[in-house]
Amino acid sequence: AQTVTQSQPEMSVQEAETVTLSCTYDTSESDYYLFWYKQPPSRQMILVIRQEAYKQQNATENRFSVNFQKAAKSFSLKISDSQLGDAAMYFCAYRGGINTGTASKLTFGTGTRLQVTL
Amino acid sequence: DADVTQTPRNRITKTGKRIMLECSQTKGHDRMYWYRQDPGLGLRLIYYSFDVKDINKGEISDGYSVSRQAQAKFSLSLESAIPNQTALYFCATSTGGLADNEQFFGPGTRLTVL
Numbered sequence: 611a612q613t614v615t616q617s618q619p620e621m622s623v624q625e626a627e628t629v630t631l632s633c634t635y636d637t638s639e640s641d642y643y644l645f646w647y648k649q650p651p652s653r654q655m656i657l658v659i660r661q662e663a664y665k666q667q668n669a670t671e672n673r674f675s676v677n678f679q680k681a682a683k684s685f686s687l688k689i690s691d692s693q694l695g696d697a698a699m700y701f702c703a704y705r706g707g708i709n710t711g712t713a714s715k716l717t718f719g720t721g722t723r724l725q726v727t728l
Numbered sequence: 729d730a731d732v733t734q735t736p737r738n739r740i741t742k743t744g745k746r747i748m749l750e751c752s753q754t755k756g757h758d759r760m761y762w763y764r765q766d767p768g769l770g771l772r773l774i775y776y777s778f779d780v781k782d783i784n785k786g787e788i789s790d791g792y793s794v795s796r797q798a799q800a801k802f803s804l805s806l807e808s809a810i811p812n813q814t815a816l817y818f819c820a821t822s823t824g825g826l827a828d829n830e831q832f833f834g835p836g837t838r839l840t841v842l
Contacts, residue, residue, distance in 0.1 A: 619768075645830075655771075655818060655833035701770055715786070716763075716820075716831060718770035 612637045614704050616719035623692045624727050630677075631687045631722045633702030641707025644678070644685045645716070650698040658700070661685065663707070689724075697726040731755045732834035734819050740840045741809050749804045749837050751819030758824045760802040761831065762786075762794060765816040774817075777802055778824060809841045 613636045623629035635644070646658040661669045661678050669676050673693075677686045689696055702719040732753045741747050751760065758779050763771040773786030775794040783794055791813060795803045806813055816838050820831040 614770075653816065653836045653838075655820075655836075657830055660830065703771075715773055715776065716761075716771070718772070720768055720770045 612639070612704050612706070612717045614702050614717050614719040616702055616722050618722045619720075620723045620725070622725040622727060623689070623696075625692055625694060627692055628688060628690045629692055629724065631689075631700050631702075631724065633685045633687070633719055635683050635685060635702070635704050637683070637704065637706075639706050639710045641710055643705045643707070644676075645703040645705070646674070646676070646685075646687045647701045647703060647718075648696075648698045649701065649721075650695075655701075659687065692726050694726050694728075697724055699723050732819060732821055732832055734817075734834040734837050736837060737835065738838045740842065742842050743810055745809050747806045747809055747839070749817055749819075749839070751802045751804070751834055753800050753819075753821045753832075753834075755821055755832060756799075757821035757832070758799065759822045760796065761820040761822075762792075762802070762804045763818040763820065764788065765818060765836075771818065774804065806839075806841075809839075811841045813839065814841045815839060 615634045642663045644661045648656045648658045659671045659674050673690045675688045699721045701721045704717045706713045735750045761776040762774040765771045772788050777783045777796045780796050793805045818836050819834040822831045
């Protein structure tokens with residue numbers, strides 16, 4: 611079974627600084643996708659960034675980027691130039707590729723609560 | 729208008745009561761999901777449906793049932809609610825097939841069972 615581990619229950623960053631949230635996963639599948647979701651106080655789940663396992667290049671979305679280390683099964687999220695609006699719970703999630711038994715079923719980590727201070 | 733809606737947004741009920749949470753979507757997606765979120769546990773899959781005639785159990789389906797009334801509607805029922813079903817419930821949708829690369833979540837329903 612696939613597992614996703616987020617070992618940092620809480621993190622804090624100063625406005626304009628950079629923070630990295632950690633995520634590791636375990637799978638025997640070779641085809642899969644990884645995601646970071648943001649959940650602000652409004653509780654809406656918002657997709658921040660996704661990474662296809664077959665792509666070597668790390669995904670980037672504006673101030674958000676990932677460090678995908680496939681051999682180490684690590685998928686960290688870096689937030690640059692942190693803003694007050696980045697304060698939220700962040701979830702790492704895994705999904706198997708289309709031909710796997712876990713296709714379309716997201717497995718989530720337990721989340722990291724990010725605080726942004728002035 | 730939101731693409732994925734959930735009703736009610738908040739609900740307080742008593743132990744033993746039957747309750748239904750509803751999800752509707754206007755995205756035209758085939759696949760729909762119900763997740764439960766508990767503090768410290770992340771989101772866990774309860775049930776999922778790939779089309780109206782295809783319903784599957786997730787990792788924590790005990791105590792829950794679902795109904796896919798139409799492509800756009802997917803309901804979650806608690807036949808006899810118990811306090812440990814107090815949680816935040818999310819509905820999600822996705823396209824399926826080769827383009828199935830993202831799940832879109834509703835705003836969540838906060839359920840409290842007293």
